[in-house]
Amino acid sequence: MSSLEKLKRQLNYDKTFDCVQCGYCLPACPTYETMGEEKHSPRGRINLVKMAGEGRIGLETLREPLEKCLGCRACQTVCPTNVQYGEILEGAKHALDQNDTKSRARQITEDLIFNKLFPSRRWMNTIGNATWFYQKTGLQKLAGRIGLTSLAPLNLDKFEAVLPAVPSPMERSKTPNFLEARTNKKLRVGFITGCVMDSVFHQTNKNTIELLSIAGAEVVIPGSQTCCGALHAHSGKMETARELAKRNILAFEQTDVDYIVNNAGGCGAMLAEYHHLFKDDEEWSTRAQRFVNRSKDVSVILSMLDGLEFTKEINEVVTYQASCHLTHVQKVTIEPKALLQKIPGIRYKEMKDYDRCCGSAGIYNIVNYEDSMDILDLKMEKAKQTSAATIVTTNPGCLLQMQLGIKREDLEDSVRAVHLIDLLMEARPVFKRETNGQISALPFEGQAYELMNE
Template sequence: MIATEESKKIQQQFAEKMDMDELLNCMRCGFCLPACPTYIETNFQEKHSPRGRIALMKAVADGMIEFDDDVEESLDLCLGCRACEPACPAGVNYGMLLEDARDIISQNKKHSVSVKAVRNTVFEGLFPHQNRMVNLTGLLGFYQRSGLQKTVRKIGFMKLFPENLAQMERVLPEVPKKNEMKERPDFLQANTVKTKTVAFFSGCLMDTMFMKTNDATLELLQMAGCDVVIPKSQGCCGALHGHSGEKAKAIELAKKNIAAFEDTNADYIVTNAGGCGGFLIGYDHLLADDFEWNERAKVFTQKLRDISQILYELDFHREYSLCLPGAIFTYQDSCHLRNVMHTAAAPRQLLNAITNAEFREMPEADRCCGSAGIYNIVEPEMSMQILDHKMEHVESVQPGIIVTANPGCLLQMKLGIERAGLQGKVEAFHIADVLLKAAKSEINPKR
């Protein structure tokens, strides 16, 4: 329960800090409603729609209602997928409003000792420190390779956990060894005629748990004629912090990354994680109140590209013969890649260029899969409800491969395959892994 004193503090902060112009931009037209997964999944409850949540934020800011558990539940249940933004004729920046509201709530609500400990461990002690991410992933690797994982499964230990967490344990990728994660390159030369110099945002999870996909991405860039710079001083993008009410830490991480990439003199900054890209491209909004850093952030964001977009712009699909005999693909959009970075055509065009294969468009491929950062952990019921409906759409096109463009989406789709009993029939891969395999299936490129 939220205490009266906390409620008053939050109401005061809403009135002082929320962007009233942005709240007033919402015309209550309802164009956002069909785009909102939680509105649909809750049988069209207005409070779980973007329009409804904006109305609640404004009512709290105006002092019309108290901030209470119902308001907090509405904001917590939002996926932050931002599908409402492309649907909005007024261009309301809903994602910014949601992050500001969550930040105010987090900074003024008294968390329990256990919640404080978890938040401090995750937001302060782990994600901002890549060496600790490496150490933690190394422990996971030991768990996988030592035989401990088999033992844990054999004795039924995972049955003590909620079903969705036990299923997640089964779909975790095989992680690299600790030494491999520490021996990362900082520069790679194009392996053909150089066309561009790009800087690669390696990420925290992507360069540990999903390091093989990062390696595939780097190789694709080299094949496309890019010299690749990987700044050593970069760090976590801050998305997890920004989405969870830790705005000050997100700003600190944003400044660190902007500074890390400024000296690369790169034509583009490339990311291969839709969730990271969606947050990185909003650094100018995040730093809007700091003139110097806002200007530096604008330069940073203008260079940002997803791996699929840069490969498409460099005609990778025309320069190389892409081939995967017998493959049947479908594509699940990363919400932030589509809704924030506005990249939806490029991945599909690349997949459609693969010969001796078939691309099948999934119904509602643009709707969130329910992963949404740590949403599938903190809101498991709604997340699994959304995922199960997603898998119905997957089964309707009967693919052999689900392609994604974000690590969270990838794990969620693997989880969906597990829940739907499609193991052995359907697999899920990151688009970089699929494209590299397709490019290497032909010995001689067209160059």
């Protein structure tokens, strides 16, 4: 195979011919809206990939346009010819990674982040515990007061300021590996804890497990699961992404569950496309497809169980910022809003372009901070038009981004951002118990999680 043929294969060059350059993707693309250049549109990027595959431009020409892409996949939803933009994007990023001449320092940094940090539950737990210590001891307030946080690289001080309160190491250690259904069991599900979700948003994970239990699901949390591999795949490190996928497939094959549940739109999108990682491996492709068929967002499972009622009114105007990957990859659009509107007192007001990217996009808002803030500012203008007191989302990156937007707009005293699961828990869910043929709704007081650790 010639070097050009090998490059074409890496780039998924054949898929670029599905694009007829019609331009339907342009109005859906956040970076085209804010940057206004063809190379920052989906069709422009596809054309560049095609040209690189034909040897008409150098591969390095792709780097800046691709790194500026959010990967939100909104273009796929509106595309009339079903162009698989996600596969083209990841293929091109893989080709860039494989053909990149990296310095020794960059190799060490990437190895630390992609091979040591994110796949390691121990390291992610350490980060969570260190964050708790930083917050609990007052170091966070002190660092902010004397200006130390401003020395952080990549504008990390902006995100540090909007991190949620992290539970103590003792509370985090109480995570069970199994939780029985609190009512008559309807399903047996496995739960994906995630990396960032479990280290920084542990309370949301805890609430997810409890809500599933209340609604009638038996929940299994395999200890051998690992990072979903999304960050690796989106950075072109496909070999590592495949290895992480294999570990998760193996972990959940041993659980005998009906569904595999996640509560993070970005992670869920990666899980939903595991089969694409193994297109040249028949055995793992089949196993990955079985995994994909069972992988569901928590909102889908809660809606399927239909076992939740809520007893506390939340008398607020609420709007919804949809996770791009939940919407455009997992194709989940109805269930989150339907669950929201079951909460008594809610006055739901839909944000214009609620399904357009907020600019978070994994670590995009860190490595492309200014571009991300341009997109966030547009989003916040639309959020303010709803007069909502609560902005709900379903992904940790989106949640931090919206909290940052609230801070940038100086709305911290009047507006909050919250994960859908946490708002459902705030509304005091009840579970139903059947006794002698009679169904009665009993109040839930947050005991299920602790009961499994007695």
